[in-house]
Amino acid sequence: MRVHEYDIVVIGGGPSGVPAAVQAARLGARTLLVEKNAGLGGTTTSANVAFPGLFHAWGEQVIAGIGWELVCRAVELGGDELPDFRHDERPHWQRQVRVNAPLYGALLLEEVHNSGIELRLHTMPASAHWTGELWELQLCGKDGLETVTARRLVDCTGDADVIGLAGLERRRNPARQPGTIDIRLSGYDVDALDHDELDRRHALAVESGELLASDLGSRGRPLLPFLAKRGENAIHLVGIEGATSRGRTAGELAGGAAVLRIYRFLRSLPGLEDLRLDFRASEVGVRESVTIAARTTVTGQDYLAGRVWADSVCHSFYPIDIHRPDGNGIDKTHLRHGVVPTVPRGAMVPAGNPYAVVAGRCVGSDQAANSALRVQATAMATGQAAGALAAMAADRGTDVTGVPMADLHRVLVRSGAIVPTLPASAEV
Template sequence: MREQAVEDVDVLVVGGGAAGTCAAIQSAASGAGTMLVEKNGALGGTTTVAGVALPGLFHAWGRQVIAGIGWDLVCRAVDLAGARLPDFTDWRQPHYRLQVPVSAPLYAAVLDEAVLGAGVDLRLHTMVGAVESVADGWSVTLCDKEGLRTVRARRIVDCTGDADVVALAGLTRLRNPALQPGTLMVRLGGYRMEDLDVAALDEAHRRAVAAGDLLPADLSMSERPMARFLRSRGENTIHVTDVDGGTSRTRTAAEVAARRTLLRIHQFLRRQPGLESVTIDSWAVECGIRETFTIDGLARITAQDYATGRHWEDAVCNSFYPIDVHSPDGDGITIRPLEFGTVPTIPRSAMVPKGSRHMMVAGRSVSGDQEANSAYRVQASCMAMGQAAGANAALAAAAGCDITEVPVVEVHREVRALGAIVPGGTGPVDGEVSVGR
């Protein structure tokens, strides 16, 4: 193997999804030499590779509570597509109507442009193989197409979604006894709803499940599954149960299970009247994984904390989404909207693993119970967490101090300089928030 020179960076961000792209851009803007490592060939994570191209929610009760880097990137992608933003002032709509659809390929290109424009050293098709604590930082082994290389990073932001770097560093990860199912995002075509006898299709579905041709959880919903599935063209309506995306071996099993699920559904549909010509017009190359691990953080966000809008003393960003737990057996979803006026916050202490001085986590693996995690794992909240983590890591690297020694007010100042809204409602101008563009 060819020997590689050791590279030095101030901040290493691992994972280029919703949290990681914002973390890297903010870190670079805060003056840190920043490297972003991503295992896939495109940035965007769940939004692009897993096909959940519906970043949200940025608004609560008719006002904006999350802005900054992620919001700007989403708006840029919407503008490029010639699309329009939802009417965020009409907050009584179902929460899914206040998501912001983006074109995944355009969004991925926007992320490339923003990350490279910020001066970030971007490494796609690269993974972390080992992490070792050293004086004032980390020695990290990266695996790329040329082999292994060593990077010395003063601070790390783990945005892998699975807390992979945390585990490689020997720190503790936690998992729930029963994991929520995954979803393979698809969009079907080749049929018209007006040509279909949905009641007859529901009966055909019941018989297929009884015969073992379909699994009960395949179409997510137990009551009248065919109506919802067909009206949505299959989007976000497939449940892949008993999957675990936490290791390469179990993730492989999840991907195979997802495609087998799609094959079962497709074969069933093609046998039904009016669906003989059904097509799969698009599909995600990865199964969307809702949960794997969370860190054992200095603090842990509970459902009570989230649902009551607890304002943590060290809150670095807002979050907003209903508690949204998909039943582990695939039989439906429990959605609990927040009470009017509630805007939860995310504390820095839930983003720092116990036993670590120089590492932060942003995204769905932040410390919390299953119900709280089901809400703050969504993309807009991950963007806000990532931006805050990027600022915090950059400031810690510059000062040579622990992650938790950076005053939270300084983190707020850094992210507000790039348009973020911090807990308490303050954005670039105190008290001024917007409802869209």
């Protein structure tokens, strides 16, 4: 059986995986990108969280590069304009850049193809083994198993799937944040509704078990905010296990059941008889599953302090944003004015094998830091850094920690990224 050989294999074609593969290919690496879904974009397209951010902090851009290029291209193609982020004091959720998800997904496919990246859709990793010289991977596609090798491996699955297959340690918090199934509702006028009556009926529905307390995203009086948002990114699905197929299956079943519960309940209310469900995302969005046991673990304290590590690869900017594990709302801690956190390379490198690198949601971090690091703009930045690290390490015959930070930064800046200013004690 022929074994296909690559310099870099990137597993996962979401917010971190596409920039990783494009960056590696731009450095001349023979690159394979593997994605389980029918298209690219991950959370942005499949879960329809089509507002990647945040790229700006305190009126200045802090994340750019390949991901930002693609977002800007989608905005332009959609006939929209980017907001003016200077002197922007709006709440963080109003500073998101919205993209047209179908257009964005098509642009990602075009970029990957034009970059000379070999692409496998409808494909998942089945095994991963480090021989001491190469990664041997078995991929499972519609036509069976295929063996490929890679000089360096980039895990952008969001759940550290390949790190787990390789027998490297992953960490789970005992109480994880809920997932969400995204929907869009129409057919009603929010201002014409009897809000007190709707709140009364909602309380009775939760008491009787017709609805779960977490269905509308929080307890108390959640119905008006839910209807005002048309259901967008609001449903909480508690207890989701995102890192296993069984867990994801249970999550999808829970998402489908929640949509039906909510739809049937709302249609029974006065003023909502003509309510329509216009859209349902194709998969449940997972906020939290696992993180890697990394060389460096970013804590919430590190994040809120805006720590600049000696091996920082990119910025991150988002409040601590912990959706309570019981589904009852969100605990937010906002950054102090002027603070811009960073992500260290050490958080992207598994403690047990420095010949692999991860990007996106599963970087080494505690729950507080991860609730901010998980967002798409940061995933794009860590993805581009991971692609550069892997390609440079493969070319030099070193592990990914052997790439000098000054060299990495030069490569990233040439590709449009913004890199943190390292402390004076850092390697230059």
